[in-house]
Amino acid sequence: MNFTRRQILAGLAGVSVLGLGAGGARYWLGRPGEAKTHDYELIAAPLDVELVPGHRTSVWAYGGQAPGLELRARQGDWLRVRFVNRLPEPSTIHWHGIRLPLEMDGVPYVSQLPVLPGEYFDYRFRVPDAGSFWYHPHTASGEQLGRGLVGPLIVEEREPTGFRHERTLTVKSWHVDAQGAFSAFSVPREAARGGTPGRLATVNGEALPTLELPAGQIVRLRILNLDNTLTYRLGLPDAEARIYALDGHPVAPRPLGEEYWLGPGMRLELGLRVPAAGAELSLRNGPLRLATLKSVTSGEVPGGWPAALPANSLAEPDLAQAETLRFNVEWAGALSESVAQGGAFKFWQINGQAWDIGDRSCAERPIATLQQGRSYLFELRNVSQYQHPIHLHGMAFKVLDSNRRTIVPYFTDTYLLGRNETARVALVADNPGVWMFHCHVVDHMETGLMAAIKVA
Numbered sequence: 517m518n519f520t521r522r523q524i525l526a527g528l529a530g531v532s533v534l535g536l537g538a539g540g541a542r543y544w545l546g547r548p549g550e551a552k553t554h555d556y557e558l559i560a561a562p563l564d565v566e567l568v569p570g571h572r573t574s575v576w577a578y579g580g581q582a583p584g585l586e587l588r589a590r591q592g593d594w595l596r597v598r599f600v601n602r603l604p605e606p607s608t609i610h611w612h613g614i615r616l617p618l619e620m621d622g623v624p625y626v627s628q629l630p631v632l633p634g635e636y637f638d639y640r641f642r643v644p645d646a647g648s649f650w651y652h653p654h655t656a657s658g659e660q661l662g663r664g665l666v667g668p669l670i671v672e673e674r675e676p677t678g679f680r681h682e683r684t685l686t687v688k689s690w691h692v693d694a695q696g697a698f699s700a701f702s703v704p705r706e707a708a709r710g711g712t713p714g715r716l717a718t719v720n721g722e723a724l725p726t727l728e729l730p731a732g733q734i735v736r737l738r739i740l741n742l743d744n745t746l747t748y749r750l751g752l753p754d755a756e757a758r759i760y761a762l763d764g765h766p767v768a769p770r771p772l773g774e775e776y777w778l779g780p781g782m783r784l785e786l787g788l789r790v791p792a793a794g795a796e797l798s799l800r801n802g803p804l805r806l807a808t809l810k811s812v813t814s815g816e817v818p819g820g821w822p823a824a825l826p827a828n829s830l831a832e833p834d835l836a837q838a839e840t841l842r843f844n845v846e847w848a849g850a851l852s853e854s855v856a857q858g859g860a861f862k863f864w865q866i867n868g869q870a871w872d873i874g875d876r877s878c879a880e881r882p883i884a885t886l887q888q889g890r891s892y893l894f895e896l897r898n899v900s901q902y903q904h905p906i907h908l909h910g911m912a913f914k915v916l917d918s919n920r921r922t923i924v925p926y927f928t929d930t931y932l933l934g935r936n937e938t939a940r941v942a943l944v945a946d947n948p949g950v951w952m953f954h955c956h957v958v959d960h961m962e963t964g965l966m967a968a969i970k971v972a
């Protein structure tokens with residue numbers, strides 16, 4: 517693929533006025549007057565924040581915050597984002613879960629050239645699906661996502677839904693020590709297991725926050741796991757909560773139940789009936805509290821349960837005609853020669869092949885080539901003792917069944933494949949391109965668990 521020349525920031529009129537002010541400043545220029553476009557100038561830059569009380573952490577922020585500024589667009593409209601790189605290293609933005617043209621997918625050397633410090637890149641695409649999505653770099657992911665380059669992208673439905681209130685909750689556990697200093701984003705011994713965990717759990721960038729919600733109302737909670745490593749076992753004890761969407765796509769509303777396992781990259785949308793004023797609910801990760809949801813007096817009449825969200829228009833795979841492809845997720849564990857030569861560790865592989873993040877030519881050797889327009893059934897088999905949130909770029913897929921749990925079939929872009937689980941998913945290969953197919957435990961993806969799937 518030939519890439520258009522990158523844009524160099526120097527000499528670009530207008531950008532200098534934005535400057536890099538103190539923390540919390542908003543750098544983007546929204547243009548709400550233009551109903552059909554959503555323009556953002558999104559600057560990635562270092563920023564000092566206080567994650568640990570009394571201590572400073574130098575994070576990398578999008579739009580002056582980490583996690584990054586919440587971007588919003590309306591289903592079917594164009595989203596236009598000028599990404600300005602003020603980081604000390606090259607970066608890109610990938611739009612997780614958005615079905616878009618390959619040139620906008622943010623994968624270095626596949627979609628575009630990395631955006632160098634001082635340069636900008638204009639992302640411009642239509643957002644076909646309503647739901648909760650997110651954005652992050654696809655370069656030096658362990659460090660860049662680890663330092664805070666992760667942000668929500670909310671695509672609103674075209675017509676109003678039954679929800680009058682909503683909140684976005686991003687969860688991320690930071691790799692910082694008790695003084696707020698960054699610790700290693702990746703430790704080989706952990707990368708070979710479940711991935712390197714951060715120790716400071718936060719919701720919207722804050723440890724144990726209290727979030728106020730209007731009493732008696734049904735609030736749409738968009739919970740996004742923007743963490744490098746951790747699967748959160750989300751629970752809301754004693755709450756009346758229903759699942760409305762998974763990973764961006766609506767489902768028939770059903771009770772949340774005791775726990776929902778939300779792997780890295782995954783999103784959960786709930787309807788929550790906020791209890792009487794003064795009551796508190798606790799959002800938990802297993803037994804641990806992540807945030808307090810506090811009910812405050814509301815003048816509104818109590819709301820009823822909204823109907824299901826309107827389905828996105830996704831092609832239904834033709835299972836009778838679908839070709840089956842098998843993908844085995846394996847632990848490789850071999851200390852490859854590339855490590856001795858200064859290359860990356862390879863602990864993980866798909867069908868015997870480990871991706872080498874240092875080798876730009878990997879994408880030229882797709883693990884599968886799909887015929888555009890045809891249906892495929894993927895059998896995902898995890899033969900390892902760790903779970904892997906398996907993510908595909910460019911297309912949504914439908915989860916059909918699993919040998920380990922009961923599945924109500926649903927569309928997603930990321931499936932949490934449990935230890936020793938085999939799941940079957942299907943899709944229509946309707947988006948031409950070379951699409952990354954990888955585990956979203958960043959440590960796993962950077963030590964081999966990635967492949968390219970070509971649609972032509």
Ligand code: C2O
Binds near residue numbers: 907
């Ligand atoms: Cu969030 Cu390659 O993806």
Ligand code: CU
Binds near residue numbers: 611612
């Ligand atoms: Cu993605």
Ligand code: CU
Binds near residue numbers: 904956957960961965
């Ligand atoms: Cu994994």
